[in-house]
Amino acid sequence: MRLPERFDRLHELVRKEFLQVLRDPRLARLIFVAPVVQILAFGYVVSTDVRRIPTFVVDQDHTQAARDVTRTVTASGYFRIVGRSDRPQDLVDALDHGRATAAFHFPRGFARDAARGAATVQIIFDGTNSNTATVGSGYAERIIMAYALREGTLGRQPPVELRERAWFNPNLQSRDYNVPAVMGQLLLILSLILTSLAVVRERELGTLEQLMVSPLGPGELIIGKTVPFALVCLLDMILITAVALLWFRVPFQGSFPLLLLAGLLYLLSTLGLGLLISTVSNTQQEAMLSSFLVAMPMILLSGFMFPVSSMPAAFQWLTLLNPVRHFLEIVRAIFLKGAGLGALWPQYLALLVMGAGLLGIATRRFHKTAS
Amino acid sequence: MTALDPVRLLAVARKEVLQLRRDTRSLILAFALPVTLLVFFGYAISWDVNDIRMAVVDQDHGQRARELTDAFRGSGRFLIVARPEGTADIGRLLDRGAVRIVIVIPPTFGRDLGTGRTAAVQAIVDGSDANTATIALGFTQAIVQQFSARVLFQTRRVRLPITSATRIWYNEELASRNMIVPGLVAVIMMIIAGLLTSLTIAREWERGTMEQLAATPVSRLEVVLGKLLPYLAIGLVDVALCSLLGVFLFHVPFRGSVLYLAGTSFAFLAGTLGLGLVISAVARNQLLATQMGMIATFLPGFLLSGFMFPIDNMPLVLRLITYLVPARYFLVVTRGVFLKGVGPEVLWPQGLLMILYAVVGLGLAARAFRKELT
Numbered sequence: 232m233r234l235p236e237r238f239d240r241l242h243e244l245v246r247k248e249f250l251q252v253l254r255d256p257r258l259a260r261l262i263f264v265a266p267v268v269q270i271l272a273f274g275y276v277v278s279t280d281v282r283r284i285p286t287f288v289v290d291q292d293h294t295q296a297a298r299d300v301t302r303t304v305t306a307s308g309y310f311r312i313v314g315r316s317d318r319p320q321d322l323v324d325a326l327d328h329g330r331a332t333a334a335f336h337f338p339r340g341f342a343r344d345a346a347r348g349a350a351t352v353q354i355i356f357d358g359t360n361s362n363t364a365t366v367g368s369g370y371a372e373r374i375i376m377a378y379a380l381r382e383g384t385l386g387r388q389p390p391v392e393l394r395e396r397a398w399f400n401p402n403l404q405s406r407d408y409n410v411p412a413v414m415g416q417l418l419l420i421l422s423l424i425l426t427s428l429a430v431v432r433e434r435e436l437g438t439l440e441q442l443m444v445s446p447l448g449p450g451e452l453i454i455g456k457t458v459p460f461a462l463v464c465l466l467d468m469i470l471i472t473a474v475a476l477l478w479f480r481v482p483f484q485g486s487f488p489l490l491l492l493a494g495l496l497y498l499l500s501t502l503g504l505g506l507l508i509s510t511v512s513n514t515q516q517e518a519m520l521s522s523f524l525v526a527m528p529m530i531l532l533s534g535f536m537f538p539v540s541s542m543p544a545a546f547q548w549l550t551l552l553n554p555v556r557h558f559l560e561i562v563r564a565i566f567l568k569g570a571g572l573g574a575l576w577p578q579y580l581a582l583l584v585m586g587a588g589l590l591g592i593a594t595r596r597f598h599k600t601a602s
Numbered sequence: 603m604t605a606l607d608p609v610r611l612l613a614v615a616r617k618e619v620l621q622l623r624r625d626t627r628s629l630i631l632a633f634a635l636p637v638t639l640l641v642f643f644g645y646a647i648s649w650d651v652n653d654i655r656m657a658v659v660d661q662d663h664g665q666r667a668r669e670l671t672d673a674f675r676g677s678g679r680f681l682i683v684a685r686p687e688g689t690a691d692i693g694r695l696l697d698r699g700a701v702r703i704v705i706v707i708p709p710t711f712g713r714d715l716g717t718g719r720t721a722a723v724q725a726i727v728d729g730s731d732a733n734t735a736t737i738a739l740g741f742t743q744a745i746v747q748q749f750s751a752r753v754l755f756q757t758r759r760v761r762l763p764i765t766s767a768t769r770i771w772y773n774e775e776l777a778s779r780n781m782i783v784p785g786l787v788a789v790i791m792m793i794i795a796g797l798l799t800s801l802t803i804a805r806e807w808e809r810g811t812m813e814q815l816a817a818t819p820v821s822r823l824e825v826v827l828g829k830l831l832p833y834l835a836i837g838l839v840d841v842a843l844c845s846l847l848g849v850f851l852f853h854v855p856f857r858g859s860v861l862y863l864a865g866t867s868f869a870f871l872a873g874t875l876g877l878g879l880v881i882s883a884v885a886r887n888q889l890l891a892t893q894m895g896m897i898a899t900f901l902p903g904f905l906l907s908g909f910m911f912p913i914d915n916m917p918l919v920l921r922l923i924t925y926l927v928p929a930r931y932f933l934v935v936t937r938g939v940f941l942k943g944v945g946p947e948v949l950w951p952q953g954l955l956m957i958l959y960a961v962v963g964l965g966l967a968a969r970a971f972r973k974e975l976t
Contacts, residue, residue, distance in 0.1 A: 260893075268897070276905045278915040279649075279733040285914070300764065326771060327944050329934060348761045358773030359937050361781045362649045362733065363912055368768050369740035376747045379762040383754060388720040390753040391670075393746045395739055397729030398696055403739075405732040428889075516888045520627045524635070528642065536910070537647040538734055540655075540702075546646040560699075567730040574697050 237451075244447065244455035248429065252459055258425065266417055266467050267474070273413050274479050277536065279405045281366040286310040287331035289322045294342035300352060303378050304335065309370045322355065332357045333367055345382075399484075399567040407482065409536075410475045411566040415559045416530045417471065418464045418494065419501050423526055425460040426505025427518040430597075435514060453594055457502045461495070468494045475566075484569025493561040496579060499586025500554035506593035529555050554589075557581045606827075610820045614828025618802065622832055636790045636840045637847070643786060644852040649778040651737040657684035657701040659692070664712030666753075670723070673749050674705065679741045696728050703727045703738050715753060772941040773855075780855065783848040784940040785909040787841055788932045791871050792903030794837050795895075799878030802829050803971070804891040826967045830875050837871040838864075848940075857943030862953070863936065869956040870932045874899060876963025883970040903929040928959045 252258050286304075290297050304310050313331050314321070325331040336353035344350035354371045358364045380389040400407050433439040442452060472490070475481040504525060512518035531537065532546065533555035539547055550556045557578040564570035572579065622629065656674065660667050674680045684701060686692070695701045706724040714721035725742050729735045754760045773780040806812040815825065845863070848854040881898055885891035905911065906920065907929035913921060924930050931952040938944045938952075946953060 268901075272901065272905050275917055275920055277911050279911065280915060281736070281912075283914065327938075327942055327948050329938075345763045348763045350764045352764060352766045354766050354768040356768065356770050358770040358776050359781055359941050360912060361773055361776045361778040364770055364773070365649075365651070365776050366733075366736055366740060368770065369737070369744060372766050372768060373740070373743050373747060375764060375766040376744070376751070376762070379764040380747065380750060380754070382764065383751075383760045383762050389747070389750040390715055390718075390721065390757070391746055391750045392720050392722050393725055393743055394722055395725045395727065395742075397727050397735055397739070400729035400732055400735070403729050403732040403736055408730055408732050516892065517627050519889060519892050520631055524631065527635075528638065531642050531647055537649060538651075538731055540734070541648050541650055541652070542646050563730055564699075568697060570697060 240447065241451055241454060244451060245458050248455050249459040249462065252425070252429075252463060258428075262421065262425075262463055262467065263470075265421070266413070266470055269417055270410060270413050270471055270474050270479075273409050274406055277405070277409050279362055280403075281363050281370070282309055283311045284309060284333050284363065284367045285313045285331045287322050287325040287334040288312055288315045289317060289319055289334065289336045290315065291317050291319075291339045292337045292341035293317070296342035296345050296350075297337040300337070300375065300378060301335065304371065304374055307370065307374050309367065309374075326355065326357050329357070332360070332363060333371065335371075406479060407567060408563065410479050410481050411471070411562050412535050412559050414468055414471050414494075414562055415497075415533060415555045416526070416535060417467060418497060418558075419529060419555055420522070420526050421467060422460055422464055422498060422501040423505045423508060423522040424519060425463065426457060426502055427508040427512060427522055428515050429456050429460070430506070430509035431512050431515050431518045434509075450594075453506065453597060457506070460505075461498045461502060464498055464501075465491065465494055481566060483566055485565030486571065489571065489575075490562065490565050493558060493565070493579065493582065496582035496586055497554055497558040500582065500589045503586065503589030503591075503593040506597055507589070510593070510596045529553055532556070533559055535559060551581070552585075554582055554585050557585075606821070606823055611824045611828045611831075614820060614825055615831040618829050619832045621805070632794060632836050632840070633843075635793060636786075636844050639786055639790065640783065640844055640847050640852075643782045644779055644848070649733070650776070651734055652679065653681045654679060654703060654734075654738045654741070655683045655701045656680040657686060657692070657695050657704045658682055659686055659689055659704065659706045661688075661709040662707050662711040666712045666715050667707045670707060670711075670746075670749055671705075673745050674742075677741065677745055679738075692726060696726070699728065701728075702734065703742065705742070715757075718757070779852055780941060781937075782910065783844070783852060783854045784936040785907075785933055786848075787844050787867070787936050788870070788907065788929045789900075789903050789909055790840055790844060791837050791867070791874055791932075792899045792929060794833065794840060795871070795874035795878040795899055799830070799833050799875050799882060799895075802833075803879060803882035804885050804888045807886045808888055822968050822971050826876075826879060826964065826971055829879065830872070830964075830967075833875050833878075834868075834871055837875070838867065841867050841871075854940060856940050858939035859945045862945050862949070863939045866932065866935045866949075866953055866956045869953075869960040870928060873928060873956070873959035873961075873963035876960070876965075876967040879967040880963075880970045883967075902927045906930065907933050909933060928956070931955045931959075 288301055290301070305312055310333060314325055319336065322334045322336060326334060334355040336355065338353070341350050352375055354368060356364045356368045397403050430439070433442060476483055508518055508521045508525065512521055532550050532553055534550065535555070539550050539556065542550070561575050561578050564575055658671050658674070660671060671682070675682055684695060686695070689706060692704050695704065704726045706726070708722060711721045711723070723746060725739065727735045727739050751762050770776055806815055845856070849856045877899065878895060881894045882891045885894050903909070906924045906927045913924050913930070916924070935949050935952045938949050
């Protein structure tokens with residue numbers, strides 16, 4: 232058979248699958264609604280920034296000194312006072328009921344001790360949310376310390392001053408880090424579900440055999456079942472980038488073609504996994520649940536919400552086998568650092584190798600189950 | 603015919619169990635997912651920031667500069683992995699992600715300290731992961747402040763008039779594990795309800811057994827409760843499994859009343875399973891039911907309950923929506939019982955809301971089912 236004919240046939244097959252995807256309202260919902268919901272969720276909900284911590288103040292001293300410290304604490308913007316009292320029991324109640332996350336306790340004689348140079352403010356934190364408590368108690372301690380340094384030197388500068396700069400994300404907004412990363416899990420879930428469902432649906436309907444006996448080669452069949460979804464995923468990638476840039480104003484420092492290249496390489500792995508799932512699933516329902524079971528650990532171990540650097544060493548090594556991790560590193564570096572291939576080639580290489588491997592295995596298994 | 607006959611109720615439940623036993627993948631999901639999640643969050647995943655990779659550029663080479671470097675090393679928070687000579691390498695180190703933070707001690711550092719001028723130390727942090735960066739900067743500020751205070755005392759005999767003493771309650775070691783495991787109990791129930799029950803009625807429709815079920819002399823309530831019973835059992839086993847693993851394997855404190863946790867779990871589970879049935883009845887198709895179940899229960903349970911992301915941080919509209927998410931209240935109960943050791947005396951409003959939720963959920967399920975039959 233001549234090459235142009237082959238190409239025509241392939242083109243027809245891809246077109247058919249693509250139309251089928253767009254015509255199925257359920258899939259259309261999945262493709263267009265899911266990204267929007269996720270990006271809004273991760274833009275507005277997933278924020279680990281700590282500010283305006285509900286705070287309870289117990290002042291048993293009733294002096295200007297205690298009020299001055301309280302004012303310094305609230306002026307920082309990290310704490311907002313939700314209640315005051317002079318009974319320590321009220322503090323316990325406020326924390327037990329969850330009305331306050333932090334509490335400052337000025338004991339009787341605070342001002343007198345401060346004049347002698349030995350006063351202590353008690354800071355109490357609700358540790359139930361460990362992240363808020365870690366960051367918040369740090370803020371509280373440093374505000375008190377800075378206040379004490381100022382008082383101790385009678386308003387002069389402390390001996391050492393820290394000048395801080397944050398590169399790549401100067402305002403330290405967790406949103407800038409999280410929103411672009413939505414791509415990683417979205418592409419994974421979409422390609423797993425779309426590919427495995429498409430194959431399994433044909434199997435359920437009994438049309439897979441028809442396709443097998445048609446003059447289409449097995450390779451062409453796989454291309455037909457993956458390329459349309461790859462296109463859909465790339466479309467979603469562009470959609471997410473657009474929302475991130477235009478709505479959430481996430482900075483984009485790097486090159487868009489490089490981002491697309493990363494997306495393509497990443498899709499090799501995810502589509503391969505989708506095909507693999509289709510070979511072990513008999514019903515669409517099974518395919519859906521399997522996709523969920525595969526995607527969940529991959530997302531958790533990708534550094535998406537939980538930094539890889541906080542994992543135990545063994546798991547950090549394990550994440551190297553996770554394509555999502557490499558893709559997210561590329562996406563974040565391109566968005567925030569403007570990094571290029573010079574810095575990111577190991578990640579690109581990893582995606583290429585894993586993609587080729589997974590797609591290869593999937594193709595072989597696919598032939599076996601098909602024939 | 604009485605509305606609720608135990609024999610017929612159990613017959614429906616038995617049928618459901620038989621069907622469930624053949625659906626291996628759902629069963630695996632029901633038991634493997636909670637354990638997997640727990641192991642992940644117990645062993646692998648955390649927000650605890652330790653061993654932050656750091657580079658120190660010491661341009662001073664003096665005694666004081668060494669003391670400051672030692673203060674960083676001795677803090678146990680930082681791992682000094684590079685000591686470049688000049689500032690030229692900073693960009694490369696941060697770009698490749700080799701270090702998270704760079705401290706630059708200027709050449710005039712020791713001299714400034716000796717003459718009483720303010721010495722400036724520079725900290726450059728990779729801000730891309732804002733949360734880790736914030737924590738790293740926080741540790742840095744604290745170490746520099748303490749160093750400042752020490753210098754002040756040594757050179758001018760000035761003592762700080764006020765110090766702070768911090769105590770962390772409920773989660774003394776500040777482990778994110780202790781925050782997440784109690785929350786997982788709620789999230790796992792959401793998954794069970796969202797993924798499993800949403801299938802049950804849809805399956806009857808898909809297989810055409812719905813008409814058969816309608817033709818049998820069972821009442822609506824019997825069908826709804828009978829279908830719920832097996833899932834209720836699975837859910838309660840999951841809760842017990844999670845709690846036991848959390849307490850004995852991961853040493854999450856459990857300070858409150860087992861009974862109160864069991865009671866509220868029962869109510870929460872009943873309500874959520876009821877919602878799952880409603881979804882299942884509306885969708886009539888297993889695939890659609892799964893998707894709807896995920897969107898209606900799993901996403902809000904995970905994101906809008908305060909499980910990991912503080913509700914206080916959300917914009918007003920979303921904060922208002924969270925009041926409609928039952929997991930929000932249930933999470934207060936699990937955390938309260940596990941970590942705070944409080945019981946009904948503090949958590950009674952949440953308990954009442956759980957009961958209300960169960961009544962509404964089951965009522966809706968019974969209603970949705972009637973509509974299907976006519």
